[in-house]
Structure formats: structure tokens, C-alpha cells
Amino acid sequence: MKLTVWTYEGPPHVGAMRVATGMKGLHYVLHAPQGDTYADLLFTMIERRDHRPPVTYTTFQARDLGSDTADLFKQTLQDAYDRFQPEALIVGASCTAELIQDDPGGMSETMGIPIPVIPLELPSYQRKENFGADETFFQIVRTLAKPMARTKQITCNLIGPTALGFRHRDDITELTGLLSDMGISVNVVAPMDATPTDIARIGAAHFNVLMYPETAETAARWMERELGQPYTKTVPIGVGATRDFIAEVAQIAGVAPYLDDSRLRLPWYSRSVDSTYLTGKRVFLFGDGTHVIAAARIARDEMGFEVVGLGCYNREMARPVRALARDFGIEALITDDYLEVESRIEALQPEMILGTQMERHIGKRLGIPCAVISAPVHVQDFPARYSPQMGVEGANVIFDTWVHPLVMGLEEHLLHMFRDDFEFHDAAGPSHHGGHSPKPQAAEPAPQAAPQPENTGTSVEVVWLADAERELKKIPFFVRGKARRNTETFASERGVGEISVDTLYEAKAHYAR
Amino acid sequence: MTELPRLPAQGGCSNAPILKQRGQREVFCGLTGIIWLHRKMQDAFFLVVGSRTCAHLLQSAAGVMIFAEPRFGTAILEETDLAGLADAQAELDKVVDQLLARRTDIKQLFLVGSCPSEVIKLDLSRAAERMTEKYAPSVRVLNFSGSGIETTFTQGEDACLASMVPVLPKTDTRQLLLVGALPDVVEEQAVSLLEQMGIGPIKVLPAPRADTDLGIGENTVFALTQPFLGDTHGALERRGARHLPAPFPFGEEGTTAWLRVIADEFGVDADTFERVTAAPRARARKAISQASEALRGKTIFFFPDSQLEIPLARFLTRECGMEAIEVGSPFVHKGIIGSDLEMLAQGPVISEGQDVDLQLDRCRAARPDLTVCGLGLANPLEAEGLATKWAIELVFTPVHFYEQAGDLAGLFSRPVRRAGLLKVEAAE
Numbered sequence: 023m024k025l026t027v028w029t030y031e032g033p034p035h036v037g038a039m040r041v042a043t044g045m046k047g048l049h050y051v052l053h054a055p056q057g058d059t060y061a062d063l064l065f066t067m068i069e070r071r072d073h074r075p076p077v078t079y080t081t082f083q084a085r086d087l088g089s090d091t092a093d094l095f096k097q098t099l100q101d102a103y104d105r106f107q108p109e110a111l112i113v114g115a116s117c118t119a120e121l122i123q124d125d126p127g128g129m130s131e132t133m134g135i136p137i138p139v140i141p142l143e144l145p146s147y148q149r150k151e152n153f154g155a156d157e158t159f160f161q162i163v164r165t166l167a168k169p170m171a172r173t174k175q176i177t178c179n180l181i182g183p184t185a186l187g188f189r190h191r192d193d194i195t196e197l198t199g200l201l202s203d204m205g206i207s208v209n210v211v212a213p214m215d216a217t218p219t220d221i222a223r224i225g226a227a228h229f230n231v232l233m234y235p236e237t238a239e240t241a242a243r244w245m246e247r248e249l250g251q252p253y254t255k256t257v258p259i260g261v262g263a264t265r266d267f268i269a270e271v272a273q274i275a276g277v278a279p280y281l282d283d284s285r286l287r288l289p290w291y292s293r294s295v296d297s298t299y300l301t302g303k304r305v306f307l308f309g310d311g312t313h314v315i316a317a318a319r320i321a322r323d324e325m326g327f328e329v330v331g332l333g334c335y336n337r338e339m340a341r342p343v344r345a346l347a348r349d350f351g352i353e354a355l356i357t358d359d360y361l362e363v364e365s366r367i368e369a370l371q372p373e374m375i376l377g378t379q380m381e382r383h384i385g386k387r388l389g390i391p392c393a394v395i396s397a398p399v400h401v402q403d404f405p406a407r408y409s410p411q412m413g414v415e416g417a418n419v420i421f422d423t424w425v426h427p428l429v430m431g432l433e434e435h436l437l438h439m440f441r442d443d444f445e446f447h448d449a450a451g452p453s454h455h456g457g458h459s460p461k462p463q464a465a466e467p468a469p470q471a472a473p474q475p476e477n478t479g480t481s482v483e484v485v486w487l488a489d490a491e492r493e494l495k496k497i498p499f500f501v502r503g504k505a506r507r508n509t510e511t512f513a514s515e516r517g518v519g520e521i522s523v524d525t526l527y528e529a530k531a532h533y534a535r
Numbered sequence: 536m537t538e539l540p541r542l543p544a545q546g547g548c549s550n551a552p553i554l555k556q557r558g559q560r561e562v563f564c565g566l567t568g569i570i571w572l573h574r575k576m577q578d579a580f581f582l583v584v585g586s587r588t589c590a591h592l593l594q595s596a597a598g599v600m601i602f603a604e605p606r607f608g609t610a611i612l613e614e615t616d617l618a619g620l621a622d623a624q625a626e627l628d629k630v631v632d633q634l635l636a637r638r639t640d641i642k643q644l645f646l647v648g649s650c651p652s653e654v655i656k657l658d659l660s661r662a663a664e665r666m667t668e669k670y671a672p673s674v675r676v677l678n679f680s681g682s683g684i685e686t687t688f689t690q691g692e693d694a695c696l697a698s699m700v701p702v703l704p705k706t707d708t709r710q711l712l713l714v715g716a717l718p719d720v721v722e723e724q725a726v727s728l729l730e731q732m733g734i735g736p737i738k739v740l741p742a743p744r745a746d747t748d749l750g751i752g753e754n755t756v757f758a759l760t761q762p763f764l765g766d767t768h769g770a771l772e773r774r775g776a777r778h779l780p781a782p783f784p785f786g787e788e789g790t791t792a793w794l795r796v797i798a799d800e801f802g803v804d805a806d807t808f809e810r811v812t813a814a815p816r817a818r819a820r821k822a823i824s825q826a827s828e829a830l831r832g833k834t835i836f837f838f839p840d841s842q843l844e845i846p847l848a849r850f851l852t853r854e855c856g857m858e859a860i861e862v863g864s865p866f867v868h869k870g871i872i873g874s875d876l877e878m879l880a881q882g883p884v885i886s887e888g889q890d891v892d893l894q895l896d897r898c899r900a901a902r903p904d905l906t907v908c909g910l911g912l913a914n915p916l917e918a919e920g921l922a923t924k925w926a927i928e929l930v931f932t933p934v935h936f937y938e939q940a941g942d943l944a945g946l947f948s949r950p951v952r953r954a955g956l957l958k959v960e961a962a963e
Contacts, residue, residue: 023584023610023626025633032591055650057564057683060592062911068595072918074911081560084684087654098559105892117586118650118684121617146586147614361604 028360028380030335030398034144035116036061037154040213040237041162042112043075043185047217048162049108051099053091053126054116056081068401069186078102082119092124096133099126103135110138110166110218112158117146138218140165150358152236152310152336155184159213160240166221169249172228176206176275179227179251181242182234183214188313188397190214192410193233197258200413201231204271204280213237225249229274233257233412235312236336259316261288261324261417281414288417292325300326303428306372307332308355308363308381309396311339313411315346317376317395320420322350331355331370333363335378360384371504374428379403389503391427395420483519484510490521508533543880548845551876551885553867558890561911562840562865563927564683566649567596568691571931573606575716578642578744581607582634583681584627584659585649606641608634612651623657631666631676641674642745645695648680675745677702687865689763689841689930692716696740700770706750711797712776713739714767715760718933725760725784725936728794731811732803740767751776758797760784760935762875763842765868782874783843786850786940787819792874815937822941827855829948829955833904836897839863839889840909840926846875847907847929848883855944859883860901863894905951922954 035052042050043065052058059079065071080098082091099113113126127141140161144154159181180197183190191214198208209227210220224245230253232242242253252274258267265281272279291297305327307314311334321327333355334343340356347354355366364384367375375381375392379400385392394403395411410416486494497505505526512529513521566589569581583589590609597605610630616623627646635641644666646659659678666676679698681691696714711734713725726737738749740757753775759768762783772778781796782789791812798808835857837844844864851857861884869876876885886894891912898906899919906916906923913923924947934943 023612023616023623023630025608025630026587026590026611027604027608028594029587029590029609031587032595033586033588035588036591055564055683056560056562056687057566057592057650058588059559059561059911060563060567060595062561063909064595066912066914067910070914072914074915079559081558082684084653084682087684101558101892117588118654121651121654145614146588147612147617150587 026359030358030360030378030380031151032061032064033117033146034149034151034154034157035114035142035146036064037151037156037237038112038114038142038144038158039065039075039077040151040155040184040186041158042077042213043071044183044187044190044214045076045162045212045216045218047109047219048076049102049106049111050075050077051095051102051111051113051126051130052077052079052116053095053114053119053124054079054081055083055118058116058118065185068399069404070401071185075185076106076108078106080119087122091119091122092129095124095126096129099130099133099135099139103137108137108218110140110162111135112140112142112162114142114144115146120146138165150336152338155237156240159184159238160244162213162218162221163224163241164244166218167224167245167249168222170223170225173209173226176277177209177227178206178271178275179209179224179230180211180233181213181230181253182232182236182238183211184234184237185214186397186399187214187234187237188395188399188403189409189411189416190234192408193412193416195408196410196413196415197231197233200258200264200268200281201271203282204268204275204277206271206275206277225251227251229253229271231271236310236338257312257316258412259313259416260320260420261286262319263316264413264417283414286414286417288324288421291421297326297425300425300428303327303374304330304370304372305374305376306330306367306370306381307395308334308375308377310334310336310378311343313396314343315339316411317420318346318350320417321376321424324417325421325424327374330372331366333357333366364388371507373504374424376424393424393427484513484521485519486521487523490523490526493523493526505530542878545881547877548879548881548883548885549869549873549877551881554884554886555888556886556890556893557888558893560687560865560889561838561891561909562889563596563688563909564592564650565681565686565688565691565694566592566647566683567688568681568693568695569593569607569647570597572692572695572716572741576643576741576743576745578640578746579606579645580634580638580641580643581645581647582631583607583609583647583649584652584657585609585612585647586651587611589649589651606638612655617655623655624662627657627662628666635670635674644670644674644676645698646676646678647691647695648678648682650682650684653680653682653684675702687839689761689843690766690865692761693764693766696764697766697770699741700751700767700774703774704750705774706752707754708736708750708752709754710736710738710756711801712749712751712755712757712771713737713760714757714764714771716741717760717935719743721933721935721939724938728811728815728936729797732794732798732801732807734797734801734803756800758793759871761843762846762868762872763866765866765871768871780870780874782849782878783846783872784935785843785846785943786854787816787823787937788854788878789846789850789875790819790936790940791816812937819937819940823854823944826941826944826948829952830905830944831856832858833951834858834860834901835947836860836901836903836906837862837864838891838894838898838906838908838912838926839865839886840907841930842866842868842872843926843929844907845872845879845885849875849879850943851947852880853878854940855947857905857947860903861886861894861897863887863889865889905947907947922950924950 065075113130130139232253245251256267258264268279268281335358344354375385376395382392509529663676663678677698679694751774755776758779782792784790784793848859848862863886867887
């Protein structure tokens with residue numbers, strides 16, 4: 023048993039739903055009690071989909087247990103087939119149905135349904151959402167895809183995008199453009215928007231672009247082995263990765279590399295003098311492995327940040343994330359425990375977090391700005407505008423998204439220069455927060471300044487002398503919290519009980535970079 | 536003297552046939568009750584003993600982290616727990632030790648059963664007894680089930696409150712008990728109205744903290760503020776308390792009728808009743824008439840969700856001039872919503888339980904002006920051009936009693952007005 027407050031990933035059948043809901047002409051019959059229908063709202067409310075997920079639940083109740091849950095499953099499967107007339111069905115069990123061992127796959131075989139019925143084995147008590155998506159997509163591909171003649175022109179499949187994915191919708195558009203510029207067209211995008219018929223002709227492509235290893239790597243490996251389709255290993259998020267991706271595609275496809283970077287603004291924006299304030303900002307990264315790996319490179323090489331910590335919640339990606347962390351000279355945090363991530367962030371005191379909705383919330387509590395780089399996501403991560411992460415436009419989007427939660431460059435300079443000016447007094451708060459703050463808490467004056475001396479985790483009682491307290495007030499509010507904590511840590515580590523102006527500046531010098 | 540509500544001829548829908556269809560249900564399970572109960576009971580922690588799905592449900596239903604460290608969590612069952620049950624009990628002890636060490640502010644701990652823990656028959660009542668002994672007197676440990684194989688949405692609150700009744704101390708005091716978790720502001724209004732009539736002492740269940748002097752006995756009379764409290768109703772009666780059946784306090788009429796029943800029980804004279812209620816009644820009427828302008832003559836269709844459907848249909852048809860096409864409820868407990876059913880004019884289909892696909896067919900055929908449904912159905916129906924009202928707001932928003940009557944009408948009129956305001960076509 024494991025105590026959980028919040029969780030990064032849902033159960034594996036939610037991963038299967040992400041695949042089914044992304045596709046068309048496929049229906050999922052899920053042996054599950056009525057409460058499991060909550061998952062529908064992830065798609066209709068968080069992703070704002072205009073149709074229900076193509077999922078029929080058996081909705082068994084306590085009184086059905088031990089008697090006719092198996093019949094209920096068969097009846098539901100037959101009804102779903104009759105009503106929705108899908109091209110293919112997937113069948114499986116949620117965590118509760120797994121316990122009653124009705125074997126949806128075996129039952130469906132006996133029913134003579136005249137379309138492919140694909141059974142899913144998703145062990146709910148061992149695995150999680152990403153595994154569920156990956157395994158489901160793999161089973162669908164394995165059942166439906168067959169070797170076939172390649173298209174005359176060079177084509178590829180884009181694999182991995184699912185419903186409820188972080189910017190998957192827009193990444194597809196961006197990648198299709200990049201590939202088209204190199205004369206490569208897209209054969210099938212899957213699971214997103216693919217029908218079972220599309221999956222059947224997936225083998226016609228020359229190679230696969232693996233967009234999100236989390237949701238399609240198993241299928242990619244199988245297609246490489248069984249259909250002779252190589253797949254790309256670079257995920258084109260960020261400028262450097264996009265260039266590497268183009269080179270990789272060119273090599274696989276045997277065409278000349280080409281990237282139209284006329285709309286690429288990240289490198290110049292990043293080099294512009296206004297971005298000086300980004301230098302060495304200490305950032306902490308957490309999310310799914312794919313996005314964290316991409317973000318770490320962008321943070322260090324393309325934004326000039328210092329990566330002070332990174333990690334991922336999906337253990338499947340632990341190995342590459344650990345290796346990457348070693349390159350950065352830090353230790354990776356691999357955990358799905360939200361509280362562990364929170365305490366690591368608290369200890370590291372970064373100036374910015376690049377994380378998930380969870381870290382956004384942690385950041386709010388600790389007064390640290392946060393930009394979202396990965397699922398789990400919230401309704402605001404499905405913006406109406408075009409907002410990819412991949413390719414040229416993705417890099418531009420990422421620059422904006424990461425910079426906005428920080429105090430803007432010019433504004434930070436002005437705050438330094440005019441810090442005693444009446445318009446820049448502490449309570450005024452950064453002017454850009456009004457437009458960007460998603461929660462009322464952020465509108466409170468300077469939450470960053472909240473003193474938390476009791477959280478330093480040291481036993482020595484540290485007292486601020488009046489002079490030092492006054493001096494501290496002169497420090498701009500958005501760094502004051504950190505200055506206070508740093509000074510207190512500095513003092514208590516040295517057994518200094520009273521903080522004077524000198525202690526303050528000694529600490530400042532100590533932590534200066 | 537306050538006029539009695541004009542009842543429809545032939546006892547309204549009291550004897551209307553109830554449509555029961557068995558199929559897929561599109562409802563939350565009872566675990567979701569935790570989301571508002573943990574706000575109401577400030578020293579309680581709700582520990583769901585369940586699966587990753589349960590944790591994911593609570594998180595999704597709570598809008599992905601409204602609260603930094605909420606007073607609920609999940610003890611996620613893993614493979615090893617499923618192998619042997621004795622092992623699971625020991626594991627649970629470990630989790631609870633860990634939890635209570637971390638959260639010393641917790642005075643009431645609810646072990647909440649889920650689908651998987653019910654299916655493997657993990658005995659949470661035994662665990663609760665064992666832990667009560669261990670942690671008494673600082674923490675009281677209770678258990679109830681919010682599992683989706685046994686409960687829907689609001690039944691979780693019912694199961695929770697019912698679990699508290701047997702451990703309440705006995706008292707012989709003549710008292711009024713208000714039952715149901717209400718937002719504080721609403722609860723205060725109700726208590727204030729009753730106190731102005733000289734009724735007292737008044738207690739509420741759930742109390743905001745464990746250490747209150749709430750007792751129960753044969754001289755206790757109780758009034759329900761929510762129609763989904765069937766088990767709690769039964770548990771209170773078993774402790775000797777007596778139920779005051781009344782329409783539910785939604786809208787001016789419902790609030791007046793609800794207060795009237797209590798006032799009669801406590802011998803409040805007509806003049807006093809009139810003096811206390813006249814002004815808020817007038818305010819409520821005025822607010823309803825303003826807010827319900829957009830609703831007059833419009834049709835409404837209820838998908839089952841919170842068990843509030845029948846009292847709300849009564850309010851919307853009688854006070855807001857709507858016409859109900861179908862009123863679906865997860866359960867119809869006639870002993871509790873009998874008065875509301877009686878006041879609801881004949882005409883609508885009353886349905887219990889759900890086959891969501893068949894119900895969607897009926898809804899599409901009827902094309903109601905407003906459809907009340909859960910979050911899974913709302914956007915898809917909007918995409919079909921049907922205005923919807925999220926049923927969940929009716930549980931989370933203050934909607935009871937006079938001062939909220941206008942807001943309640945407003946919750947329904949806003950989507951209708953919005954549907955009329957928008958002049959855009961959806962692209963998708």
C-alpha cells in the first residue's frame with residue numbers, strides 16, 4: 023500500500039482511453055463499475071472535446087458480483103457493437119473488474135463479432151497510464167498492421183500523439199510542415215485521428231517518426247522488426263533537437279536535410295540584451311521523461327539557465343533521465359510521489375520550475391514561478407491558439423512560455439533602478455502578474471516575500487537584528503524571500519544566532535554566483 | 536397565516552410510474568463526496584483505501600489540485616496487498632501511522648472503502664475499531680464506503696454521515712438536528728431563521744469539528760437539508776430520533792414549506808412565522824422572478840446525478856415557469872422526497888437509474904431548452920446545440936434557502952441566456 027495525495031499518472035485503462043479517444047472508428051468496451059465513468063470528463067472538460075470518448079462501461083454494481091457480471095459484459099459488448107458499428111473494438115478491464123477475473127478478451131472471442139476485437143491486458147495494480155497507452159497502441163498496431171509495399175514517394179508515419187496529450191494536436195501540424203519541406207509526406211498519424219483502416223496501411227510508410235516514446239515506443243520497435251520501418255530517436259523539441267531531428271530524418275530517408283528557420287525567433291530573442299537577466303537562472307525540471315530531456319537541453323543551451331535539478335515520474339524513462347542528469351552533474355529524481363518532488367524543490371530553492379500542473383501548484387505554494395512543460399495537464403494547457411512544442415514554432419512558443427512566469431527582463435531592471443520609487447514599492451507587485459496570474463493567490467502582494475524561517479529545517483533559532491531587517495527590506499521583494507532563507511541557512515550553518523547587516527552581506531557574497 | 540402551497544390535482548407525481556432502465560451510468564461514485572466533506576469537517580481526514588483509479592478520480596474531480604495538501608488521500612492497493620488480506624491490514628496500519636504522524640491536526644479519520652477494497656472484502660470496520668483503540672482519545676477512526684459498486688455521487692456524503700451516527704453520545708434534550716453538509720453561510724442563515732422563531736437548541740450534522748457536544752436521542756427531531764441522505768435518515772431513526780418530512784428548502788416555496796414543518800413541530804405561532812419569514816420571502820420572490828425571466832415556458836431535461844433532481848424540478852416548474860420533460864434521479868426514496876414528488880405536476884417522465892445511451896436518445900428527440908447533466912456529457916451535448924447546466928455546481932454552490940433562491944434560478948437561466956447571446960458557429 024502506498025499513501026498518495028496527488029498522482030502524476032492515472033491508471034492504465036485511462037491510457038487505453040487516450041488512445042481510443044484519439045482514434046476514429048474504434049470503440050472501447052471497458053469492464054468497470056459506474057464510478058470509472060469519471061474518466062470521460064478528462065476528455066470532455068479538460069481537453070474540451072465535443073464528443074464523448076468512444077468508451078462503453080459495463081457499470082456493474084455490488085449486486086451483480088458473483089452472479090452475472092460476465093453476462094453483463096457480453097451484453098454490453100454486443101450493444102456497443104450494434105449501436106456504434108465501429109471498425110474495430112478493444113476490450114479490457116479496469117482495476118475492480120480485474121479482481122473479479124471475468125476475462126473480457128476470452129469472452130469476446132466466443133461471441134462471433136465480425137470485426138477485429140482486440141483484448142488488452144493492463145495490470146492495474148502494477149502499471150500506470152503511460153504504460154496503458156503504449157501497450158494499447160502496440161496491441162492495435164500488432165493486430166491490424168501488415169507488411170505491404172511502400173509508397174512510391176517517401177512517406178513516414180507520425181506515431182505517438184493521443185487524446186489528452188500535452189500539445190499533441192499542434193505538434194502534428196508542426197511536424198507535418200517540417201517533413202513536407204523535405205519532400206516527405208505523412209502516410210498515417212496514429213493513434214490521433216487514425217481509423218483502424220488507417221492502421222492497416224501503416225506499413226506503406228518508409229519510416230516512423232516516434233513523437234512521444236511514452237505512448238508509442240513499443241509499437242515503434244515492433245514495426246521496425248516486423249514491417250522493416252526504422253524510427254527516429256530524436257524528439258524535435260527545442261532548436262538544437264529540431265536540427266538534430268532534421269539530420270536524422272535526412273539520413274533515414276536518404277534526402278538532403280532542410281530546415282526553413284525563417285520564422286525561428288528563439289535564438290535571437292535569447293541573445294537579445296533584454297534576456298541578460300535570464301543568465302544562470304537556477305531552474306528545476308520535472309515531468310515525463312521525453313519532455314524533461316528536451317527541456318533540459320533547451321534550458322541550458324538555448325536559454326542560458328542553470329539546471330539545478332531534474333527528474334521524471336515515469337519509471338520507464340528512468341534510465342535516460344538518470345544518464346542525462348549525470349551529464350549535468352546532478353542526481354535525477356525519479357519518483358511519482360508529489361511530496362518528494364516538493365521537498366526537493368524546497369531544498370534546491372530554484373528561481374524557476376519547469377514542470378507539470380503539480381509543480382505549478384508546488385511553485386504557487388513556495389512562491390516560485392513555474393511554466394508547464396509536460397502532462398499531467400489542466401484545461402489551460404489546451405489553448406485555443408496554435409501552440410506546439412515541436413519544431414520551429416514550438417521553440418518560439420517555449421521561449422515565451424518559460425519567460426512569462428519570470429519577472430520580465432526590462433521590468434526587473436527597472437525594479438532594480440527605481441526600487442525606492444513609489445510606483446515600484448513592494449506592495450505594487452510585478453505589473454505583468456495581473457494579466458498572467460491564473461489564481462487569485464498570485465494577485466496578493468508579493469507572495470515571494472513570505473518569510474518562512476521555520477522551514478529552513480535547522481534547529482538553531484536565528485534572530486534578525488533591526489538594522490539587518492531594514493536592510494533586507496531594501497532588497498527587491500521578488501528575491502527577498504530567497505535572500506532571507508539563504509541568510510538564515512548561512513547563519514545557522516555557522517552557529518550564528520543573530521543576523522546583522524554584515525551577516526546579510528556575508529551570506530550574499532557566499533551565495534553569489 | 537402563510538398560505539399553503541397550491542398542490543397539483545391528483546397528488547402530483549406521487550404515483551407516477553417510474554421508468555427504470557439498466558445500462559451504462561454516467562455518474563460519479565460516492566468517493567467524490569469527500570471533496571466537499573473535507574472542507575466542511577475541518578479536523579477530518581479521508582483516507583480512501585483503493586486503487587490508482589480512485590486517486591485519479593479524486594484529483595480529476597477536485598479540478599487537479601485546488602488544494603495544496605488536501606485532507607484526503609488514497610492508500611493505493613498494490614499487487615502484494617491483493618495476495619493476502621492479513622497483510623493488507625498491516626499495510627493499512629503502516630499508512631495510517633505515517634499519515635497521523637505527518638498530520639497531527641487530524642482528529643477524525645475516515646477509512647473510505649472503494650470498489651477494489653469492497654471486492655476483496657478488506658474489512659475496514661475492523662481496522663477502524665482497532666485504530667480507534669490505538670489512537671483514542673486524540674483521533675476517532677470511522678469507516679464508510681464510497682465505492683462505485685454501491686454508491687453514486689452524493690451517496691458518499693450519506694454513507695459518511697450515517698457512519699457518524701452510531702458513535703454519537705446519547706442525550707435526552709429536546710432539540711432540532713439539521714442534517715446535511717451545507718456551505719457555512721447557508722447553514723448560518725437557516726439556523727438564524729429558526730432561532731428567530733424561538734426554536735432551539737439547534738445542532739448540525741456534520742459538525743465542523745469532532746469535539747462538539749452533539750448528542751442524539753428520543754427527544755431529537757431532525758430535518759434533512761439534502762434529499763440524498765437515505766442511510767443517514769435510517770441511522771438517525773434507529774437512534775430514536777424522529778424525522779420531520781418536508782419539501783426541500785429550494786426556492787421560496789420549498790424553503791417556506793420546510794420551515795413551516797419545523798415551526799409546527801415546535802409550536803411556533805402563525806404571527807411569529809410570518810414576522811420572521813415575510814421579508815426574506817419577499818426578497819426571494821423578487822430575486823427568483825428576475826432571475827427566472829429567461830426560464831419561463833422553457834423545457835428542461837434532467838440526467839440523474841445528485842438526487843437533487845426531483846426537488847429542483849419542483850422549484851423550476853412551480854416557481855420559474857419551466858416545463859419538465861424528464862426528471863432522472865439515481866434513486867427515488869419516496870420517504871424522503873415524497874413531499875416534493877407530490878408538488879410536482881404530472882407530465883414529466885420520472886426515471887430512476889440510467890441507461891445513458893437510451894436516455895441520450897430521448898433527450899435528443901425532445902430537444903429540451905436546457906439539459907442538466909454531469910461533466911462527461913455537458914460539452915458533447917453543447918456540441919449538438921443543446922444548452923446544458925453542470926449538475927455538479929448544484930452541490931458545490933450555495934443554493935438552499937431564501938437568500939440563495941435567486942442564485943439557484945440564475946444557475947439555470949445563465950446557460951439559457953448564453954445560448955441566446957452567442958452568434959458564433961463552432962468550427963469543430
